[in-house]
Amino acid sequence: METNKHQPSRLDPSFKNEVLKEHDAETLKICFQCGTCTSSCPTARFSDLYRPRTILRMAQSGLRKKVLSSPTLWLCTACSTCTDRCPQGVEVANVLRVLRNLAVKSGEVPLIYRELTSSINETGYAYKIPEIRHKKREETGLPPLPKPKAVDIAKLIELAHGSRLLKK
Numbered sequence: 355m356e357t358n359k360h361q362p363s364r365l366d367p368s369f370k371n372e373v374l375k376e377h378d379a380e381t382l383k384i385c386f387q388c389g390t391c392t393s394s395c396p397t398a399r400f401s402d403l404y405r406p407r408t409i410l411r412m413a414q415s416g417l418r419k420k421v422l423s424s425p426t427l428w429l430c431t432a433c434s435t436c437t438d439r440c441p442q443g444v445e446v447a448n449v450l451r452v453l454r455n456l457a458v459k460s461g462e463v464p465l466i467y468r469e470l471t472s473s474i475n476e477t478g479y480a481y482k483i484p485e486i487r488h489k490k491r492e493e494t495g496l497p498p499l500p501k502p503k504a505v506d507i508a509k510l511i512e513l514a515h516g517s518r519l520l521k522k
């Protein structure tokens with residue numbers, strides 16, 4: 355069942371253990387919610403919604419659906435400032451990466467990221483470069499953009515189980 359702000363979120367006590375058994379996510383259990391990660395996070399500085407401390411708390415509490423379907427989970431830039439500053443030694447950036455991997459497995463990836471992956475899969479570029487851009491480059495004497503090996507890229511995406519990220 356979909357959750358929204360008017361519905362109570364369901365607790366799933368097994369979720370925390372599922373996260374903890376993933377490599378690099380074991381330290382989730384020692385987070386004592388001091389908030390240093392959020393106050394150090396460069397993304398949180400520019401967002402009213404993104405709070406790594408809150409995501410970790412929701413994961414500890416078993417809010418599976420709320421965590422895995424949260425679009426803010428994808429705002430982490432993996433800079434690891436939170437990990438460097440955490441007084442408890444929580445591998446915050448790794449825990450967040452594990453949560454994103456679980457979101458991919460459960461098919462909860464926001465459309466924009468599926469579009470980006472699909473574009474990389476098809477063209478080698480995250481952004482589908484319009485033909486007019488290529489013509490402009492030619493007109494202004496710029497060299498053509500390198501042509502990525504689409505077959506190799508598609509293979510890499512397949513090997514990384516990235517097919518779950520492609521647009522249906």
Ligand code: SF4
Pocket residue numbers: 384385386387388389390391392407410439440441442443444446
């Ligand atoms: S800094 Fe570490 S202990 Fe504090 S809230 Fe963040 S993860 Fe938890």
Ligand code: SF4
Pocket residue numbers: 391394395396397398406429430431432433434435436437446447450
């Ligand atoms: S790794 Fe993610 S959560 Fe941690 S400080 Fe960087 S952007 Fe923020």
